[in-house]
Amino acid sequence: MKSSRFWSYAAFFGGLLYFIIPLIGMFEFSLRKRRGAYSLDAYTSVLTDSQFQQTFLYSLVMALVAILIGVFLVVPTAYWVRLRLPKLRPVVEFITLLPLVIPPVVIAFGYIRLFNTSSMIPFLGSEFGTDVLLACGYVVLALPYMYRAVDTGLRAIDILTLTEAAQGLGAGWAVIIFRVILPNVLVAVLSGAFLTFAIVIGEYVISALLDRPAFGPYLVWIGSNKAYEPSALAVMTFAITWGCMALIQVITRFSKHTRTPI
Amino acid sequence: MAYLDLSHLEKSFGINHVVKDFNLSIEQGEFVSLLGPSGCGKTTVLRMVAGFETPNSGEIRIAGADLVGLRPNQRNIGMVFQAYALFPNLTVAQNVAFGLSVAGLAKLKIAERVAEMLDLIGLSDLGARFPFQLSGGQQQRVALARALAVRPKVLLLDEPLSALDAKIRGNLRREIRAIQQRLGITTIFVTHDQEEALSMSDRVVVMNGGIADQIGTPFQVYNHPTTRFVAEFVGTLNTFDVTVTDPVNGAVTLGETPLTLNRAIAAQQGATVTLAMRPEAASLGKGDLTLMGRIEEVQFLGAIIRIKADIGGQQLTLDTFNRSDLPPPAIGAQMPISLPASSLVVLVK
Numbered sequence: 001m002k003s004s005r006f007w008s009y010a011a012f013f014g015g016l017l018y019f020i021i022p023l024i025g026m027f028e029f030s031l032r033k034r035r036g037a038y039s040l041d042a043y044t045s046v047l048t049d050s051q052f053q054q055t056f057l058y059s060l061v062m063a064l065v066a067i068l069i070g071v072f073l074v075v076p077t078a079y080w081v082r083l084r085l086p087k088l089r090p091v092v093e094f095i096t097l098l099p100l101v102i103p104p105v106v107i108a109f110g111y112i113r114l115f116n117t118s119s120m121i122p123f124l125g126s127e128f129g130t131d132v133l134l135a136c137g138y139v140v141l142a143l144p145y146m147y148r149a150v151d152t153g154l155r156a157i158d159i160l161t162l163t164e165a166a167q168g169l170g171a172g173w174a175v176i177i178f179r180v181i182l183p184n185v186l187v188a189v190l191s192g193a194f195l196t197f198a199i200v201i202g203e204y205v206i207s208a209l210l211d212r213p214a215f216g217p218y219l220v221w222i223g224s225n226k227a228y229e230p231s232a233l234a235v236m237t238f239a240i241t242w243g244c245m246a247l248i249q250v251i252t253r254f255s256k257h258t259r260t261p262i
Numbered sequence: 263m264a265y266l267d268l269s270h271l272e273k274s275f276g277i278n279h280v281v282k283d284f285n286l287s288i289e290q291g292e293f294v295s296l297l298g299p300s301g302c303g304k305t306t307v308l309r310m311v312a313g314f315e316t317p318n319s320g321e322i323r324i325a326g327a328d329l330v331g332l333r334p335n336q337r338n339i340g341m342v343f344q345a346y347a348l349f350p351n352l353t354v355a356q357n358v359a360f361g362l363s364v365a366g367l368a369k370l371k372i373a374e375r376v377a378e379m380l381d382l383i384g385l386s387d388l389g390a391r392f393p394f395q396l397s398g399g400q401q402q403r404v405a406l407a408r409a410l411a412v413r414p415k416v417l418l419l420d421e422p423l424s425a426l427d428a429k430i431r432g433n434l435r436r437e438i439r440a441i442q443q444r445l446g447i448t449t450i451f452v453t454h455d456q457e458e459a460l461s462m463s464d465r466v467v468v469m470n471g472g473i474a475d476q477i478g479t480p481f482q483v484y485n486h487p488t489t490r491f492v493a494e495f496v497g498t499l500n501t502f503d504v505t506v507t508d509p510v511n512g513a514v515t516l517g518e519t520p521l522t523l524n525r526a527i528a529a530q531q532g533a534t535v536t537l538a539m540r541p542e543a544a545s546l547g548k549g550d551l552t553l554m555g556r557i558e559e560v561q562f563l564g565a566i567i568r569i570k571a572d573i574g575g576q577q578l579t580l581d582t583f584n585r586s587d588l589p590p591p592a593i594g595a596q597m598p599i600s601l602p603a604s605s606l607v608v609l610v611k
Contacts (some may be wrong), residue, residue: 158345164314164428165347165405169361169412179360183351 030231042232059215063200066138108209146192153188194244265290271320284520295459298469306421340409379407503594544580549600
């Protein structure tokens with residue numbers, strides 16, 4: 001018994017070190033921009049770089065747009081499939097998994113081929129049109145995560161009875177979705193939203209091929225042109241992702257109605 | 263014309279014909295229970311009234327207006343579900359206010375109505391709580407208040423007590439009936455529990471295989487069942503197969519023993535019919551119809567003693583009140599058993 005516990009702890013701490021040592025190394029390296037002393041110079045350099053601010057803000061806005069589109073697309077779809085079309089669930093799940101097997105480069109070239117300036121719908125002829133396409137691309141990339149998160153949230157509540165109870169009280173579909181269903185899957189939606197955010201912030205392929213000033217291409221550019229700043233950026237990106245995960249936990253914890261019944 | 267009229271309702275799910283030519287008229291303020299085993303179609307009838315299922319044919323009318331074709335949110339029918347169905351993200355007060363805010367009532371009016379409803383169910387102090395902070399009984403009372411807050415034309419209760427423990431069930435049963443009588447709201451109550459149906463209802467509809475086998479007051483349904491199913495489903499029942507010897511005078515033979523019911527039997531001479539009788543109608547000792555029986559089992563149930571006896575090869579169960587000065591009969595004893603002719607029901611179906 002004691003022996004097996006020892007090996008469990010050994011495996012756990014071995015795994016932990018495997019992940020944490022490179023991060024510590026990267027963090028330590030990011031502090032060595034000033035010769036002979038630890039400093040936050042690399043971070044200052046990154047944060048004061050106007051290109052960093054522009055690209056990060058751009059990706060932030062695109063992430064919010066992608067989250068909004070994703071929520072409005074996925075919540076009603078997942079709800080309707082669960083409520084009225086349960087037989088279609090495997091088909092919808094398969095469709096939502098496709099972005100995991102179709103590389104982003106295919107999506108990007110598909111967009112370029114379908115929406116170029118000489119096509120019927122020349123989205124790529126304007127910056128706004130290209131931004132719309134990029135947001136759609138982000139929604140597609142985040143679809144597997146957003147759909148699963150929302151679907152899991154819906155599974156946790158009795159949507160049929162809640163829907164019927166709301167209908168019996170005079171509610172129409174919009175009221176049911178926005179006042180009954182959405183608030184009860186909010187934690188799941190936020191999980192999906194944070195995952196979408198994390199994907200958008202680091203995404204390179206589509207934004208680079210569509211030539212948009214996103215944070216992903218900036219990360220790649222700085223990585224090939226500077227020494228310490230890429231490490232500082234990587235640490236900041238990790239911090240943002242972990243911050244998102246922590247927020248999910250906090251929201252779950254403080255969401256009163258998700259607590260266990262007495 | 264009755265207040266709520268269900269006429270010739272039919273409903274099938276694929277090849278399953280769940281509700282067959284169902285007819286029911288309910289007066290305003292009446293409390294009617296749909297009683298039957300699982301799968302008999304009682305919940306389907308309720309869901310058709312609520313608008314959650316569409317009948318294949320037939321009419322549903324409230325005060326003369328046809329409801330078929332209207333969506334559930336256009337019917338103004340309150341429903342209480344077995345699983346409470348309170349909105350987990352809303353407090354008790356917000357749950358009760360939900361239908362009122364959907365209807366667009368002014369905030370002041372909503373607050374007044376919510377206070378009135380919470381007072382009605384005795385939970386005025388718990389308005390700020392979330393459903394997860396309430397017991398099952400409290401949740402179901404909130405569900406009732408929420409359904410009543412919108413002043414529905416009809417209240418539908420879909421096995422609202424099934425998920426509760428016995429003691430709470432008994433209390434809530436009385437509370438629901440008291441509230442229904444106080445508000446005078448027309449109510450349909452679905453249950454598979456005969457005690458609930460008999461104790462709460464003005465009338466009981468016993469359903470079997472999608473049809474209404476019998477509709478009557480609890481007294482009628484219990485004491486004068488018209489079909490074998492009703493007789494067996496509602497309460498404990500003795501049934502005997504007898505041969506008709508004189509249908510005009512109601513003479514039959516049970517095994518070798520002749521019996522006379524003193525009323526005509528709607529069957530031909532020589533036919534076999536079933537006689538039914540409740541255990542509490544029979545008694546030990548001599549009476550107008552007396553048979554000799556051998557005592558096979560005696561169960562002491564406190565206030566009641568349940569005795570099983572063999573009469574002419576058929577088993578009879580009889581209940582007698584426990585009396586401290588009268589010990590129960592010994593097993594194996596031959597004793598006279600009295601069957602009052604008036605309590606013997608001839609089952610034709």
